[in-house]
Amino acid sequence: MTEYQPTPTPLAPFIIHNFIIPLIIYTNKSLKHLTRKFKLFEIISYTIVTSFLFFLKIIRSFIPSVFNYNSDRYHWIPFLKGYGQCTDVGDIGSFEGDTCIARALYQLLAIHNEIPVSSRKYEVVRSYAEKLMDENLGVSCEPLRQVNATVLSGAFARALRQLEVAVAEGDCGEVDSGVDVVEKSGGGGGGCFGLSRVVRTAGYFGGAAWTRFVKRKSRLGVSAEKLAAELLWLAQKLSACGSGDEAVRQWASASNLASVSLTTQLRLQGSLVKLSVYLFKQAASMGGKDDDEGTMEELRKIKMKMLMSWIPFLCRSSIGTDAPVLSFNEKAELENVLGELIGSLKHEDEQEKVLSLWLHHFTHCSSSDWPNLHLYYDHWCIISRKLLILDSK
Template identity: 65%
Template sequence: MTESTPAATPFILRSFILPLLIYTDESILNLINKFKLIETVRYIIITAFTFFLNIISSALNSDTYSNSGGYSYGYGKCTDAGDGRLQDDTCIARALNHILAIVNEIPVSSRKYEIVRSYAEKLMDENLEVEYEPLRRVNAVALAGAFSRTLEQLEMAAAADGGECDGEEYSGEDAVKKNSGGGYFVVLDRVVKTVGYFGDVAWTRFVKGKTRFGGSGEKLAAELLWLAKKLKDCGSVDEAVCQWASASKLGFVALSAQPRLQGSLVKLSVYLFKQVASMGSEDDEEGAMEELRKVKMKMLMSWLPFLCRSSIGTDAPVLSINEKTELENVLGELIMCLKHEEQESVLSLWLHHFTHCLSSDWLNLHQYYASWCTTSRKLLILDDK
């Protein structure tokens, strides 16, 4: 496969196939009410198209994974709190799962939304007040499942409502691979991301257009923040952290999201970055610390590009000057916890997106980049001796 072949695939999808499908779909909508057969044919065509996109995405994803040593969009979990097999068969667990699902479905504009959400909070608070470990686990399992479900819906909502996917934008490891000469894998990664992006847009636009997601992306992002805080209350915030760290696909789609949704994602990212920075202690086992280091690395690589390029408010700033400075310090601490080579990857990623974003001077990680350069210089001198 030449570099021009995969590079042309996103262009063809974006410029020809998807616009043609949308135009054709809009042209026949008026006929659907008169001819049921047309609606059936429309559904078959759209389903076949999205299935075709998924096949391409899966094939390219598998190829990229096998050649680059690992590549995934999945929402991994770092504990077994989201397993759901321990307490899901109890009445109280089913009740909590049910009420959290209803919270997810009801639009925030409904007068019943706050009522149902208060029911959920009351139920979870009462579970914790008993101070009985299985009940705490009930909360953790239900919340982890709700967080995963809402995160998936947010990803689809962001893909459907976002702006045009810019072919020149890089996220995650793309900039690092580009700078290190991995041009072929960069192209493949971008094809996988772009095909997945348009697959989500097409599926959401055509097949799931009539499905209720309980509101806008802003509502879903606010709900994720609420779920993360409730997970912290029951001692399982690591579930939210691990899922957010693995949401690299959402981090990519968020680059072109609407400003108001970006603002909500900034707040959620800030909260979870603070949580991951407070995780771990000197008493933890070496294996646990190694896993935590990997989570920190993944989270930085998934969300640094978004933070560098996101809108920092429309009518009013999302973060104050003090909050921005605090987050920069938190990110600096996380970077310094990584191995020297990992710091290079993260800081190279930051420098790429920081310098290519002309609208903002945030994030300011210059001191950490300078510190890394100083350490690198000392290591070179030591190696020569």
């Protein structure tokens, strides 16, 4: 019997994955807080990332094993989000769903994500994608349903990452065209960063060079409001193929987005409210009597995370005045949904945390009296009192 000999790790992939990539990530993260204040550092950071991507594309031709080594789907890619044309694994390699139909749907959704709503090809691409997804479901074949679910989940994650970047950068952005093309100013604006005249002047010319030579405008042409509408559409498609819980999981984990959205534009807040309301309803429908204890525990944690992340946003966000985002019945329906979700949590600990969080933000926001969960708060107090009496006997 031949003794097993472990295959040695190729040197080039080992160096790239263990030295070069961590160095690039560390450098990029070190510059990240400076890019929000100084345009020059933003250009430097972007140059590092784009050069790195160009290096990967070149070296892939000579050392294919670089993209096979440690194939955990390139866990280091997320630090690239928001830079240049590459924001997802699929932009570097091929989509892992190794079927023609999966790659076709992936390409359609990627194009749908990139082009602005004002483009005459936008509706063409969207209708192609919807037709393909509907035909996949119409066959009643599990592999085809799984194609829809897998590709849509990846598209939702990509759009969610882009939305986080767009909202975070929105404090110094401007809204224009189509569904509000988000566009960075050249840096010559007044007090956006509170810089001295010299630094503002340098930022202005840096911004001009940025736009002219790097052409980053094409990526920023995807506005935050378009992304929010796209996420709602993707969530609806995920629900249609029986994977709405995947959108809920991702939205529940977007706590940073929920925080920064409190200070974003009112119209964008309205779009995010619509999306949150839809996903809260999806969360309430998750789980069933046939689920085992482990699954129910996992779903309970997701619901808890969803409530803790997005209740402050619901309490403080704009739901429209001239043109309300939600009707009276829709607002009442969501309050019932939130009450149902809270009721599914553990009484002593989790319900208290959620209701205390709601009470704080509800009472400290003078511009809104929704969602009003006082009935569920009273019910929780009554049950807590009864439990205390039982424990004292």
